Amino acid sequence: MNGARGLAGRLAEHVAGLLFPPQCAGCGREVSNPGTVCGRCWSRLRFIERPYCAVMGTPFAHDLGENFLSAEAIADPPPFQRARAAVGHDGIPRRMIVGLKYHDQTNLAPWMAQWMLRAGGELIADCDVILPVPLHAFRFWSRRFNQAAELARAVAALADKPFEPEALKRVKRTRQQVGLAATERQRNVSGAFRVPNDQEIKIRGRSILLVDDVYTTGATVKAATRALLRAHAASVDVLTFSRVLPEI
Structure with missing residues (x-):
């Protein structure tokens, strides 16, 4: 019976592949596997590789030596220990x-998570638990899912690490961060996050990996990190799929 079910499942996947062939996540060309990108789009990706700031993960144009810090990390040290992004x-x-975020393409999350796993290997190895940056309940209701949670769930599954999507809550209904200046972003998310009392046991004394989709100014993950540290997390690292990069 199990063999028959397996055969039926493979047949269904084959038929679906014929009717809806996978497309490049970048340009829409037909590709061999869903969630992948074609060769032309792959060549246009800017993967974030060393050398980069040991804290912020911001890439340097030249190798300045191990553990060299960026001006940002020195002038405005973040509450988290390290931040990394894939691209x-x-x-x-x-x-x-x-x-992923606006067109319900949640099938992209496992593929995006593979890139994140490569970029954040040292952070993942050091963490005890993986958390997503949460959405406010109203926005979650309107969007039906949290893109950060989809990425965090996939990273946790690939890394075989505990995933705790309920351990951090967004208690303040904030404006969209897109289009806001850096200082406005900071005010917008100030006090927006809290660890519920019944969830603190999952945070206290543990090394947390906080996952989000994109790192822009860092205002959101910094506010979330402060909430986790108030709940007595031992440390917090940040892993995102992409990062807005300065010109180098």
């Missing part, structure tokens, strides 16, 4: 995030 945000990664 620069412009172009194809931006379109992938828009597809």
Whole structure:
């Protein structure tokens, strides 16, 4: 019986592949596997590789030595320990995030998570638990899912790490961050996050990996990190799929 079900499942996948062939996540060309990008789009991706700031993960144009810090990390040290991202945000990664976030393309999350796993290997190895940046309940209701949670769930599954989507709550209904200046972003998310009392046991004394889709100014993940530290997290690292990069 199980063999018959397996055969039926494979047949259904084959038929679906014929009727709806997978398309490149960047340009829509037909590709061999869903969630992948074609060769032309792959060549246009800007993967974030070393050398980069040991804290912020911002890439350097030249190798300045191990553990060298960016001006941002020195002038305005973040509450989290380290931040890493898989790719620069412009172009194809931006379109992938828009597809995941606004067009219900949740099938992209497992593929995006594979890139994040490569970028954040050291952070994932060090963490005890993986959390997404949460949505406010109203926005979750209107969107029906949290794109950060989809990415965090996929990363946790690939890394075989605990996933705790309820451990951090967004208690303040904030404006969309898109289009806001850096100082406006900070005010917008100030006090927006809290660890519920019954969830603190999942946070206290543990190393947390906080996952979001894109790192822009860092205002959101910094506010979320402060809430986790108030709940006595041992440390917080941040992993995102993409990052808005300065010109280098």
